[in-house]
Amino acid sequence: MSPISLSEVEGIIFDLDDTLIDSSSGYVAALREVGIAPDSSDYLLSKKIVKSRLGNSHPNSHNRLLYFKEWLTIQNSFTPRRLLEIMEAYESKLTDYIAEQWDSLGRDELFSILVERRIAMVVLTNENLRTQLLKMRAIDPEGKYFRAIVTSEEVGYEKPHFSMFEAALKTMVGTKLKCLMIGDDEHTDLAPAEKLGLTPILTVEFNKMTTLQTTAYPVVDKLTQILEF
Structure with missing residues (x-):
């Protein structure tokens, strides 16, 4: 064709x-910057819980805010302030990484x-x-x-x-x-x-x-x- x-x-x-x-590498880099190991058992479990609840085809099944909420809950450390702090830091790191990547490409x-x-x-x-x-x-x-x-x-x-x-x-x-x-x-x-x-x-x-x-x-x-x- x-x-x-x-x-x-x-x-x-x-x-x-x-x-x-290259969003995949951006996600990994941003997670590590905020102190979350992308392949850790707790984080993988948090993703699994969200996806099983919503279904893989649900638009919000990829939502990192939901993942982080579950991750903090699993660790018995959830508070509204902590969740939003992690999300804001993650978004900042992710956008910085993507902007740099866009320029380098x-x-x-x-x-x-x-x-x-x-x-x-x-x-x-x-x-x-x-x-x-x-x-x-x-x-x-x-x-x-x-x-x-x-x-x-x-x-x-x-x-x-x-x-x-x-x-x-x-x-x-x-x-x-x-x-x-x-x-x-x-x-x-x-x-x-x-x-x-x-x-x-x-x-x-x-x-x-x-x-x-x-x-x-x-x-x-x-x-x-x-x-x-």
Whole structure:
């Protein structure tokens, strides 16, 4: 499958986590900075409790505030003040890490080029709105690049539900037949987008373990490679 030429593209929908930024490493770094070992039994149990209560597909099943509340409860150290102190410190460390990463990746140069080409860009992401807005503030505080961000918390469903993609497309009227979907997950990002008529592109910039031999989608090792299409 070959993507359409970038010169024909009117819009691009981007996944956020592990597509635009390496969120996975950011989460780990921020947790360690606030004194939480990401692979500790108490923290893993706190995540398991939240996910089992809400279900893995619930938008808030990824909410670190809920994880931290359970983590403190398990340790018999929960207080409102302590929970909010940890959350505020975590958010600060995470956004600092992501801002530094964005700069080191040279993303501003890439997205300035896409803006110059008048390509409409939207971020489509699972997770809660506050967490994702903090990341967006770190990478595009004034909204120079992305005209909208659509989160699963707002839509009420997570990717790969079609409602997510339809919500993103509503912000990009007239671009459906000339629109790319760029993400790191074939199941949640690309397959549903393709069914809705978007051209899917798989990025493995932060996930080199992806089995490229079996993918049916065009692949980029770095986002800058989309300029070569």
